[in-house]
Amino acid sequence: MLEQLLIFTRGGLILWTCKELSNALKGSPIDTLIRSCLLEERSGLASYDYDAPGANYTLKWTFHNDLGLVFVAVYQKILHLLYVDDLLSMVKREFSVVYDPSKTDYSCFDDVYRQLRLEAEARAEEIKKSSKLGARIVSKKQEQGQKTKFDQGGKRIGGGNLKNDNDGDNKLENGYVNGDSLNEDVKQRGSVNDKENMSSNNGAFDVNKLQKLRSKGSKKNDTVVSKGSKPDTKKKVTKKNRVWDEKPQEVKLDYTDPVTENGDEHVNYVAAAIEGESMMDKEEVFSSDSEEEEEDDDQVVDGSKAGTKSKGWFSSMFQSIAGKANLERADLEPALKGLKDRLMTKNVAEEIAEKLCESVATSLEGKKLGSFTRISSTVQAAMEDALVRILTPKRSIDILRDVHAAKEQGKPYVVVFVGVNGVGKSTNLAKVAYWLLQHKVSVMMAACDTFRSGAVEQLRTHARRLQIPIFEKGYEKDPAIVAKEAIQEATRNGSDVVLVDTAGRMQDNEPLMRALSKLIYLNSPDLVLFVGEALVGNDAVDQLSKFNQKLADLSNSPNPRLIDGILLTKFDTIDDKVGAALSMVYISGAPVMFVGCGQSYTDLKKLNVKSIVKTLLK
Numbered sequence: 001m002l003e004q005l006l007i008f009t010r011g012g013l014i015l016w017t018c019k020e021l022s023n024a025l026k027g028s029p030i031d032t033l034i035r036s037c038l039l040e041e042r043s044g045l046a047s048y049d050y051d052a053p054g055a056n057y058t059l060k061w062t063f064h065n066d067l068g069l070v071f072v073a074v075y076q077k078i079l080h081l082l083y084v085d086d087l088l089s090m091v092k093r094e095f096s097v098v099y100d101p102s103k104t105d106y107s108c109f110d111d112v113y114r115q116l117r118l119e120a121e122a123r124a125e126e127i128k129k130s131s132k133l134g135a136r137i138v139s140k141k142q143e144q145g146q147k148t149k150f151d152q153g154g155k156r157i158g159g160g161n162l163k164n165d166n167d168g169d170n171k172l173e174n175g176y177v178n179g180d181s182l183n184e185d186v187k188q189r190g191s192v193n194d195k196e197n198m199s200s201n202n203g204a205f206d207v208n209k210l211q212k213l214r215s216k217g218s219k220k221n222d223t224v225v226s227k228g229s230k231p232d233t234k235k236k237v238t239k240k241n242r243v244w245d246e247k248p249q250e251v252k253l254d255y256t257d258p259v260t261e262n263g264d265e266h267v268n269y270v271a272a273a274i275e276g277e278s279m280m281d282k283e284e285v286f287s288s289d290s291e292e293e294e295e296d297d298d299q300v301v302d303g304s305k306a307g308t309k310s311k312g313w314f315s316s317m318f319q320s321i322a323g324k325a326n327l328e329r330a331d332l333e334p335a336l337k338g339l340k341d342r343l344m345t346k347n348v349a350e351e352i353a354e355k356l357c358e359s360v361a362t363s364l365e366g367k368k369l370g371s372f373t374r375i376s377s378t379v380q381a382a383m384e385d386a387l388v389r390i391l392t393p394k395r396s397i398d399i400l401r402d403v404h405a406a407k408e409q410g411k412p413y414v415v416v417f418v419g420v421n422g423v424g425k426s427t428n429l430a431k432v433a434y435w436l437l438q439h440k441v442s443v444m445m446a447a448c449d450t451f452r453s454g455a456v457e458q459l460r461t462h463a464r465r466l467q468i469p470i471f472e473k474g475y476e477k478d479p480a481i482v483a484k485e486a487i488q489e490a491t492r493n494g495s496d497v498v499l500v501d502t503a504g505r506m507q508d509n510e511p512l513m514r515a516l517s518k519l520i521y522l523n524s525p526d527l528v529l530f531v532g533e534a535l536v537g538n539d540a541v542d543q544l545s546k547f548n549q550k551l552a553d554l555s556n557s558p559n560p561r562l563i564d565g566i567l568l569t570k571f572d573t574i575d576d577k578v579g580a581a582l583s584m585v586y587i588s589g590a591p592v593m594f595v596g597c598g599q600s601y602t603d604l605k606k607l608n609v610k611s612i613v614k615t616l617l618k
Ligand SMILES: Nc1nc2c(ncn2[C@@H]2O[C@H](COP(=O)(O)OP(=O)(O)OP(=O)(O)O)[C@@H](O)[C@H]2O)c(=O)[nH]1
Pocket: 419, 420, 421, 422, 423, 424, 425, 426, 427, 428, 449, 452, 455, 502, 503, 504, 505, 569, 570, 571, 572, 573, 596, 597, 598, 599, 603
């Protein structure tokens, strides 16, 4: 049984909630979904688990991008409801028929919903009973040697790429874990309703059965709609298979980027981007620097540019004429692939680039492309929005304001610097100290790297140069205790801020991570600052996620302190490879609070989100 089903606009206006389901949701699963998943560009996930005291829900959603609607179903996590995807897709289809932006009362949809739910439940039940079906799927899939896998009992456990865990659990990359075969079948069915072009080859189960179910579904749907306030005037459009190299014959969508003689896809994409920016875009992504970018891109396009350009121009014209149709995944894919590659060349971790593209695709699918708008620029604009949203801090951490607030309470503001070895913790701690001194804040350093020989002396040198006090107890002491004593000392001597240096540690080093967790738990600092190198690529994700994981797992507290902010070092050495900033923020949800860009005390800056986004997309 569902707990709730809601329909709201992307602007947050709730249009309809299911009155059948009067259960008040515990906690705030919808808010959390929006904040932690949809706004964080994780909407490409298959589902979201909400866990709060006394409330454990799974949430699933779908978008109608063209109408700007969001459909969310909430149910108890333990339930594994089989019909939710199917139901959501039917609700989306039928609600879009009655939707009118000027209307706010959708009580007419109550009856329609009831019918849809019954239908979805009945279909799930029907598929469940049909045990032969599963066996047929297995034999058919095994014959075809396709990706779809089954468990030993013959149940389908997924159509996505399977990751085989060491513990033997088969996990789907799309977030499903050992789902009941029927769950997947229902999903398949839902998607058939959405996309009419499913062939027997890529269908996961018996085609006759499928067609029977489909015709049954559509017949019922007709009845349902006639009961609703408006008849279904929209005819289903059968999507033709795309033929990539065909010339446009009639007014049909073929938004492929032009192909050069040498067939270099990346070059084609760059060329297409030039076209898009100079001619077709309604909205220029980098309006202020279009000339400069054209120059850069020209270098990449090289000698083949002229030919590509003219081909791209005609292709663009056709695209513009046909610009009224709804975007489909296949239309978006070439542009998304280009963007993903581009993000990866900027050092964005592959996993993050993939998730972002998935999320952008989800936000654009089904949307109508305006006339004279190129698909590549639409995708790029959506990606730009997503990047700005991710990199813009969700909550402001104003250190100076917080320092003064702590001072009023008669205690020092405590910052702990954590990170792997050699990333620049001590050096950048000293830069932060210098920055605070500039703002008339008194600072004390705490030498809590009692592990690496030379660490205390290194910090002492910075303290001497900056003429600030340092609290030190030498080596092989418990850093948690040293930090505690340092804070006590700062309280006594009236220092405004204590900057705690800690030993560098690898994210997998359990004893050192345990010691760090203890230090944080015991001293509850005001800010846990993760210091990470801007040079890092895929490892950024591993470092940050494991630091957070270990801090959570090894803490004694039910509400463990995690990383609050990021200090990115060595920015001066990375040229345009700025992707680590994005990877780190995406994976941790923590903002980049400072950027270290050199080896002197003044080399500390704030992240410029606009320029990072610009560089990432260049
Ligand atoms: N170019 C450049 N170098 C930096 C920057 N920040 C730190 N460094 C250099 O990075 C090296 C390591 O810096 P440390 O401050 O010793 O690093 P750490 O993280 O404290 O090292 P451990 O305590 O061993 O983990 C030093 O040579 C620093 O000068 C930066 O922003 N730019």
